[in-house]
Amino acid sequence: DAGVTQSPTHLIKTRGQQVTLRCSPKSGHDTVSWYQQALGQGPQFIFQYYEEEERQRGNFPDRFSGHQFPNYSSELNVNALLLGDSALYLCASSSTSYEQYFGPGTRLTVT
């Protein structure tokens, strides 16, 4: 049974560009959450998707947007990239149980 998968593994972008990160949830999971983990910090919640709708959102600007597809996979889009957006982006999936299962993350570097 495949766990949560994310692509790409690493990404280098220039300030002002746009980026799309992808996530496939663990089999049987219908809810996807995205987190940003800056170096030396704990993960910060960006938003959560369920039934293709954004159900909850953290304190992130509108430059961060997302989407969930009918097969429960999800995308995170970031527009007008800033140097401060450099971080590890983690996707987590869950279902009716309380714990969230995390993918390996996408390391985004903005230069």
Add this chain to the structure above:
Amino acid sequence: AQSVAQPEDQVNVAEGNPLTVKCTYSVSGNPYLFWYVQYPNRGLQFLLKYITGDNLVKGSYGFEAEFNKSQTSFHLKKPSALVSDSALYFCAVRPDYGGSQGNLIFGKGTKLSVKP
């Protein structure tokens, strides 16, 4: 404000000795509490959770945690540390939204170093 505090940036333990990684939380309502472990350049792995019931929770790899409501703490423990336990440990809390879903609020993490 809802938050999680991990007061120690690093914990050093000798192999075979017991270990404790501390966590305190501040959240309205009943807290749902979690511990995750992160190895270098990896995502987070779920260790254990407290939802309700027995205050002592057992999880993966011999870890356990004790929920203390009066002290608003959820310390992670292991009776005998292994070198392979060396990693970054995160405590997380999920406020009670009345269902099983909702965002996690993480602490800053504690680096555990187990020496042979």
